[in-house]
Amino acid sequence: MARESFAIGNVRVRAGAARDVELPITRLVTGGDVSLPVRVVHGREPGPVVWVSGAIHGDEVIGVEVIRELIAALDPKKVRGTLVAVPVVNVLGFMAGDRYLPDRRDLNRSFPGSPRGSLASRIAHLFMAEVVAKCEVGIDVHTAADKRANLPQIRADLDDPRTRDLAEAFGARVMVHARLRDGSLRQAALEVGAKVLLYEAGEANRFDDESIATGVAGIRRVLAFLDMIEPEPADDLPARLESRSTAWVRARSTGILNLETKLGAFVEAGDRLGGLSDTFGRRVRLIHADRDGIVIGLTRAPIVNAGDALVHIASVTQ
Incomplete structure (x- = not known):
């Protein structure tokens, strides 16, 4: 039928x-x-x-x-x-x-x-x-x-x-x-x-x-x-990580941003993520991770204000 x-x-x-x-x-x-x-x-x-x-x-x-x-x-x-x-x-x-x-x-x-x-x-x-x-x-x-x-x-x-x-x-x-x-x-x-x-x-x-x-x-x-299509030949998947908690590291000052981390990077609390400078290149403030985890998001904006979201870190379990 x-x-x-x-x-x-x-x-x-x-x-x-x-x-x-x-x-x-x-x-x-x-x-x-x-x-x-x-x-x-x-x-x-x-x-x-x-x-x-x-x-x-x-x-x-x-x-x-x-x-x-x-x-x-x-x-x-x-x-x-x-x-x-x-x-x-x-x-x-x-x-x-x-x-x-x-x-x-x-x-x-x-x-x-x-x-x-x-x-x-x-x-x-x-x-x-x-x-x-x-x-x-x-x-x-x-x-x-x-x-x-x-x-x-x-x-x-x-x-x-x-x-x-x-x-x-x-x-x-x-x-x-x-x-x-x-x-x-x-x-x-x-x-x-x-x-x-x-x-x-x-x-x-x-x-x-x-x-x-x-x-x-x-x-x-x-x-x-879901058995809707045939599976692909076995592929090498990355180890899947699970997160129950994520948070943004935010700017504590206004300045020009220079990030030193990237998407997918593993960080530990206290690790340096980058810094903020003024228009003459003088360092205003360093940026540090506030938790252990993996970077799942970040800003692409070069100019940030105090309070802006900079780096999104997910705490993970294997």
């Missing part, structure tokens, strides 16, 4: 096929329509329904390339289950190269949304109704905020056994037990029963090979773990 077609928007995708779908969002003042672009890969054989999403923040472009490379290598005739791929969730922000929507709202603080609310709320509602409600697992791809960089990492509820299994299957170097944020996609999806991984890597408005390759390989490992 043939597998039932997959309904999304006003279309149905037959089993063993892939189809691009446009979910209407709004109309521009010029009269043009704005839609949410979705690729549905509906496998010939039954299996889980999984979504992958990128660019909830419009300047976080790495997810777009991760998803492009992922779906380019999938054959719907060989997939078991269904993959719903949404490379750009914040379409208007993405077109403008801006983290936020035109009304300056953060889409990832607007879930689960409302069909009659703000633009952000309407997009969130559309995504929940047409994507999340149809899926049991989601992988949401993010990058660091503007002028910051993140080490490839998974953030998830590691206390939930099923979510933890998925996080371990992804195979990122670090997995962080992350608290939920009000209005986030992850919180809203968990409330309706979906298991969610948040993949963080790289910088805003910039591609980098390591972040993209880690993301593509990790998602494919999760799909293989």
Whole structure:
């Protein structure tokens, strides 16, 4: 018996096929329509329904390339289950190269949304109704905020056994037990029963090979773990580190920053991470680690003010 077609928007995708779908969002003042672009890969054989999403923040472009490379290598005739791929969730922000929507709202603080609310709320509602409600697992791809960089990492509820299994299957170097944020996609999806991984890597408005390759390989490992695709030949994964506590080392003075550490570096409390100088090069203050751990994020800003976040350190267990 043939597998039932997959309904999304006003279309149905037959089993063993892939189809691009446009979910209407709004109309521009010029009269043009704005839609949410979705690729549905509906496998010939039954299996889980999984979504992958990128660019909830419009300047976080790495997810777009991760998803492009992922779906380019999938054959719907060989997939078991269904993959719903949404490379750009914040379409208007993405077109403008801006983290936020035109009304300056953060889409990832607007879930689960409302069909009659703000633009952000309407997009969130559309995504929940047409994507999340149809899926049991989601992988949401993010990058660091503007002028910051993140080490490839998974953030998830590691206390939930099923979510933890998925996080371990992804195979990122670090997995962080992350608290939920009000209005986030992850919180809203968990409330309706979906298991969610948040993949963080790289910088805003910039591609980098390591972040993209880690993301593509990790998602494919999760799909293989769910028996949706065949597993890759055994690869050498780094020892996975788990973190239950992370914190930023912050500037204690204003100055020009010279960092002496890098993403992925292991540090001990008291280690020198860099220094701040004035415009004549005179040293203002040294920067030291306040804990043992691994550097999972850092600023790229050369000029910092007192209180600015400089280096993000995760305390880890093997």
